Amino acid sequence: xxxxxxxxxxxxxRLEPLLATVQKPIQYVGGELNxxxxxxxxxxxxxxxxxxxxxxxxxEVGLPNQGVQILYEVLNERDWILAExxxxxxxxxxxxxxxxxxxxxxxxxxxxxxxxxxxxxxxxTELGYTNLLTALDLAGIPLHAVDRGDEDPVVLAGxxxxxNPEPVADFIDxxxxxxxxxxxxxxSEVVREWxxxxxxxxxxxxxxxELLHRLASSGxxxxxxxxxxxxxxxxxxxxxxxxxxxxxxxxHKHTLMDLDSWPYPRKPLVPLAETVHERYSxxxxxxxxxxxxxxxxxxxxxxxxxxxxxxxxEMVENGIRRTGFEEVGLLSLSSADHxxxxxxxxxxxxxxxxxxxxxxxxxxxxxxxxxxxxxxFSRNGRRxxxxxxxxxxxxxxxxxxxxxxxxxxxxxxxxxxxxHGWRQVKLYFMCGLPTETDEDVLGIADLAKKVIAKGxxxxxxxxxxxxxxxxxxxxxxxxxxxxxxxxxxxxxDARLQRLRDDVRADRSVARAIGFRYHxxxxxxxxGLLSRGDRRVGAVIEAVWRDGGRFDGxxxxxxxxxxxxxxxxxxxxxxxxxxxxxxxERGYTEVLPWDHLDSGLDKDWLWEDWQDxxxxxxxxxxxxxxxxxxxTPCYDCGVCPQLDTEIQIGPTGQRLLPLSVV
Amino acid sequence: MRDQPEQQAxxxxxxxVRYAKRGxxxxxxxxDFSRAFERAVARARxxxxxxSGFHRHPRISYAGAAPTGAASEAEYLELxxxxxxxxxxxxxxxxxxxxxxxxxxxxxxxxxxSLSDLLEASLWRTRMPDLxxxxxQEAVAGFLAVDEVLVERMTKKGLRSFxxxxxxxxxxxxxxxxxxxxxxxxxxxxxxxxxLEMVLRHGTPxxxxxxxLAGLRSTAGLDASLAPTHERLAQGPLDTEAGTVGDPLVLNxxxx
Numbered sequence: 001x002x003x004x005x006x007x008x009x010x011x012x013x014r015l016e017p018l019l020a021t022v023q024k025p026i027q028y029v030g031g032e033l034n035x036x037x038x039x040x041x042x043x044x045x046x047x048x049x050x051x052x053x054x055x056x057x058x059x060e061v062g063l064p065n066q067g068v069q070i071l072y073e074v075l076n077e078r079d080w081i082l083a084e085x086x087x088x089x090x091x092x093x094x095x096x097x098x099x100x101x102x103x104x105x106x107x108x109x110x111x112x113x114x115x116x117x118x119x120x121x122x123x124x125t126e127l128g129y130t131n132l133l134t135a136l137d138l139a140g141i142p143l144h145a146v147d148r149g150d151e152d153p154v155v156l157a158g159x160x161x162x163x164n165p166e167p168v169a170d171f172i173d174x175x176x177x178x179x180x181x182x183x184x185x186x187x188s189e190v191v192r193e194w195x196x197x198x199x200x201x202x203x204x205x206x207x208x209x210e211l212l213h214r215l216a217s218s219g220x221x222x223x224x225x226x227x228x229x230x231x232x233x234x235x236x237x238x239x240x241x242x243x244x245x246x247x248x249x250x251x252h253k254h255t256l257m258d259l260d261s262w263p264y265p266r267k268p269l270v271p272l273a274e275t276v277h278e279r280y281s282x283x284x285x286x287x288x289x290x291x292x293x294x295x296x297x298x299x300x301x302x303x304x305x306x307x308x309x310x311x312x313x314e315m316v317e318n319g320i321r322r323t324g325f326e327e328v329g330l331l332s333l334s335s336a337d338h339x340x341x342x343x344x345x346x347x348x349x350x351x352x353x354x355x356x357x358x359x360x361x362x363x364x365x366x367x368x369x370x371x372x373x374x375x376x377f378s379r380n381g382r383r384x385x386x387x388x389x390x391x392x393x394x395x396x397x398x399x400x401x402x403x404x405x406x407x408x409x410x411x412x413x414x415x416x417x418x419x420h421g422w423r424q425v426k427l428y429f430m431c432g433l434p435t436e437t438d439e440d441v442l443g444i445a446d447l448a449k450k451v452i453a454k455g456x457x458x459x460x461x462x463x464x465x466x467x468x469x470x471x472x473x474x475x476x477x478x479x480x481x482x483x484x485x486x487x488x489x490x491x492x493d494a495r496l497q498r499l500r501d502d503v504r505a506d507r508s509v510a511r512a513i514g515f516r517y518h519x520x521x522x523x524x525x526x527g528l529l530s531r532g533d534r535r536v537g538a539v540i541e542a543v544w545r546d547g548g549r550f551d552g553x554x555x556x557x558x559x560x561x562x563x564x565x566x567x568x569x570x571x572x573x574x575x576x577x578x579x580x581x582x583x584e585r586g587y588t589e590v591l592p593w594d595h596l597d598s599g600l601d602k603d604w605l606w607e608d609w610q611d612x613x614x615x616x617x618x619x620x621x622x623x624x625x626x627x628x629x630x631t632p633c634y635d636c637g638v639c640p641q642l643d644t645e646i647q648i649g650p651t652g653q654r655l656l657p658l659s660v661v
Numbered sequence: 662m663r664d665q666p667e668q669q670a671x672x673x674x675x676x677x678v679r680y681a682k683r684g685x686x687x688x689x690x691x692x693d694f695s696r697a698f699e700r701a702v703a704r705a706r707x708x709x710x711x712x713s714g715f716h717r718h719p720r721i722s723y724a725g726a727a728p729t730g731a732a733s734e735a736e737y738l739e740l741x742x743x744x745x746x747x748x749x750x751x752x753x754x755x756x757x758x759x760x761x762x763x764x765x766x767x768x769x770x771x772x773x774x775s776l777s778d779l780l781e782a783s784l785w786r787t788r789m790p791d792l793x794x795x796x797x798q799e800a801v802a803g804f805l806a807v808d809e810v811l812v813e814r815m816t817k818k819g820l821r822s823f824x825x826x827x828x829x830x831x832x833x834x835x836x837x838x839x840x841x842x843x844x845x846x847x848x849x850x851x852x853x854x855x856x857l858e859m860v861l862r863h864g865t866p867x868x869x870x871x872x873x874l875a876g877l878r879s880t881a882g883l884d885a886s887l888a889p890t891h892e893r894l895a896q897g898p899l900d901t902e903a904g905t906v907g908d909p910l911v912l913n914x915x916x917x
Binding site for chain 1: 685686688689690692693694696697699700701702703704711717729730758760761762790888890
């Protein structure tokens, strides 16, 4: 963060003549509707805290990201804070920028990222790590945090992947866990105070280290450099401990209570470029306590906090008016679980009856689906396909993962859907779950065949379809499966092949069942990055130096590059790619993220893991975990540990028709 | 079974809209623009008519869109409405709903007939940085002296070879004019700059200013590494005698 007062100039005049030579130049020019334009310096000369917010993927993926949009707005609402956005540039643009010496820039004002006080990066997935390195390098910020000086921004990671930031610990200065709305403001306060004091160092610390120390000593921000990791001779972690006085042993996650008082985004960004989500999305609740054991999102976002029907109604109306989007998505981890979802659906459908506004409800559980609800959602506009996620192909598998949906539930639900005119149903499954056998995966085919048979029976038609999407399971930190061995990619691919052959062999249904799946190799890299420790940083850097970019894109991803880099970077250590991925961990092992507190009690997670294994061997085992929204608390630890509580309705309110202006 | 969707009534009013693509928003592609325009129509609550069918879409037809990266003062579209509106009010509300740089300049009631038939030719202004007026003059003279200049362009159907000479009604080097918008302004700090004006007749394939530059390169060996900027100043009926492009909305104004 430069202490000089030299004006920060836009790189746009240098960029503009080059834009005609790159793909989709509109993604680099900014000027989105509802974006904020602020001068670099405050008019009254008061201190400004300046954030560059980055989503480390292409603009078309990054722009719709809710997290970045919310923080961009929350920060810019303060007159003493300026926030601009930056995204990953495509390789053709990276080349042009390198040739012409143009640094990583923000799209709002085309200011160089290095000129900001903070660079905040939202990691929704670990596959963005190489893109972080590209951005740092293009920005002229040293890749390694230890090499950075007082002129460099504080590089801060957030998002779900930040619950284990150890693989990128060398490259970031700090990480925050959990909801960002309040903590970004708290961090801004600390930076402002430090700048107002004249950017002091203290106790032998450089000014930069002093700022990081102030952030770390609050217990709200994790600063990896203040923690040392020791290893056992066999490669496991011996201990993670603070190396500086005043730094806490554990760093806790942030939980936003009362979503109604944070109705963001209020000014949703509307890009000119085409993006992956062309709709206005309202988060109807945060958190999920269904307790699916594979689901990191459900574990790290507890407890459930609902938005009220009234606030949802206001946000939808405001969002449509401000964007012109015709589709509204009601987002959450399991949207039909909102206590007043029926009222929300009916009242919104009534309000927008006859207009072109359509509603969608992603993430619906099989057991929460009902036709009345689905009909409300398709009242205007077209009837989209229905998607359900049984996740496991066999009853046994679903018990292991605690996704308590029976085959009868599923068949009954799809029968209802097909008999009410839906012709297409999508089913999501995972492959590679703990204790899984070939038979469990072949169970997916049985299920799909039964779905088709039932659909044909109740609809009296032959042209109904069922699409089966399969994702490879990747064990994630802070879940009961954090100790599990990941399935090797060869076995994953073999099981998927058998499944495919099995469906194809049955000519009566082969054409009615579609398959969507990826090979198992990207999942192994995701597994390495998810449960890796600080030693994995060298692998990420080696991949990046070899040209690795955009690992979430199959056309850019190279498994061979990752395996070669892992071999090279981990040579001479007791650990390797398999050690990080396909190895099962034991109870006593120190996990790389144990010092990062998601609120979940580690012993509770372990017991739940044991229950899962028991459910896999004993069909009579009572290992089901109910949802604490409607059964008593089972002590996962989050609420008492973080002083939070479940916030749900019903409120009993209804939405009134909008008066025509 | 699902009911057939309700038939939509035909539009009760058709408006013709002239708009500009300026500044950094000249990098808006045609697809980007049409999406942005549909959203602006929704935000401005202009009562646009919809097509019938399961996938209803607003009745907006675009004509002769400028290539991505070219600025324009003369883009046109036609809008079908379900209620009669005051064109001046529609112009104001649409312009307000679009981001600065995508500017609605003129809205008139359609006099009927086909809008795209009226768009016979375009007047373009092209800036060529680091090129002297004399070199440009010479290249233009060489180009105009021949009857056919074959150039290649990558199209969706692959590399295509066609004549770019016949479509050129007029081509001249002009002095810096006061009327150019910021869209085609030279990048800051550049020195010499030659400005070309050309009138291009629309046809198949549509010859673009870039194709004419490719022709100038092949006939006069102009440096291919230049980063030219193009701006469409007018689009409309062609007066072949005078080599000028007229206003396609003038008819509508007379009858309104």
